[in-house]
Amino acid sequence: MTRLDASDLAHRLGKQAEAVCRHYLSNGHRQGHYWQVGDVRNAPGRSMYVRLKDSPKGPAGKWNDAQSGEHGDLLDVIRESLGLIDFTDVIEEARNFLSLPNPEPGPPPRRHTITPAPSGSPEAARRLIAISQPLSGTLVETYLHGRGITALHGTGNLYFHPRCYYRPEDDGPTETWPAMIAAVTNLGGTITGAHRTWLAPDGSDKAPIDTPRKAMGDLLGHAVRFGIAGDVMAAGEGIETALSVQQAIPAMAMAAALSSAHLAACQFPDTLRRLYILRDNDPAGDAARDSLIERADAAGIEAITLSPVLKDFNDDLRQFGVEALRAHIRVQLAPQDVARFMMLAA
Structure with a gap:
């Protein structure tokens, strides 16, 4: 169409x-x-x-x-x-x-009997995820590889939609673009929202549109999760940030909260004893870090900040490579976590 x-x-x-x-x-x-x-x-x-x-x-x-x-x-x-x-x-x-004919031969027209889901609601998010497909072999994989993210274990919350509906904010015509769809979940694994990253037709970059990223559903306190959190995990703002750090320490669970405000409100698993905060190198990232540290301290959780050299960890990964990123992160980890997580990544 x-x-x-x-x-x-x-x-x-x-x-x-x-x-x-x-x-x-x-x-x-x-x-x-x-x-x-x-x-x-x-x-x-x-x-x-x-x-x-x-x-x-x-x-x-x-x-x-x-x-x-x-x-x-x-x-x-x-x-x-x-x-x-x-x-x-x-x-x-x-x-x-x-009452228009079908544009090409196909099954007879059918009327929809779908119960309406409020726009932007958790139910609308769940429906979008349900009609999306796993990322393996899709443009999402192409897009992530282009950003230096090649180890995609634990990415079951990422999906691909080939024609995701996009409505420009300037009242322009409705468009469809391929998109990376991320499931936002609560601590129990229930889907509460979805995040869309519209992609270029060849997957080489984000789509050339005004707002290539949008979220829907109930996001506050929840996250896109990679791996199962135990007593140690890391949390950052962006999906690419979390996956970039996971390239260096693949055994550590990651969570992407999708914005600095949501990162500050990220919920803690009951098992958590140490939280690594993947800071973005900007004022909003500093504010989110400070708020999250305060909340973690109040909950008896040790909070340690991991800082990138450039604006964020994906910039570091693309500029310096995974080995340099691993070395940069290694010196910021607690000593016991170097032995626990970095030896597995060597």
Whole structure:
């Protein structure tokens, strides 16, 4: 499905904007030249307005939510109101509504009976992960190898989605890009959220879009986890940071909290006795380190900071190589952990 196809479908839906709204936003009502409803997930209320007719302000079908700041077109309405994750499902649903023939021979059109999942919710995150595939042999593996991360043991929480839905924040056309999908879990292993890193079509880098990383779900205190934490573990902000350090000390469990604020709030396993904080070399990283040290001390956990030479540990890995990174980390570890973890990595 090309961008032009999606734009054409959005235009066709706009010509039937009121019928689309009555079907997918049934908790709303017409108010002059607009459809008024609580939000794009069909909640009752008056915050969201859908334009029903073309006007100098914009085409029919465009909508804005005054409370949340969200905006989009009628393809977004279909996606969010039904809780769809894969953009191909959104396209199929739009074609079914418009009674358009399938673009190529295939099974008869079907109506979706999926119970809506609120946008950005843990359930939406779980659905996205469920329709993704393991990273082995995919563009995710290509992307990580390009960042110097070649040992991918313990990466069962990373997945690949070939056509992950991306909506630009400037009201531009909906796009699909391949993406690395990371499962965010609590200490018990329950998925609470997901993190998306959109990738270039060849996996050589992140996608050339304004916001190539976005998270969804319940993130506070949780993390993307690599390995099973015991009495010692390491925690950092980014996925690439955690995996870079794991190249040097592969036997140590890692956790990526996805931001400095979430790193500061990272939950501690009951078994934990020593925590290595993978600091990013910036003011936000310093603040997260200080907060995490204070919380760890209060919980009776020894906290030790590991600092990179450059901005973060992935920069170090790519610039200096894994052996130099291992040597740099070695002198920062507690002596007992050098023997315990570094001997295995030699």
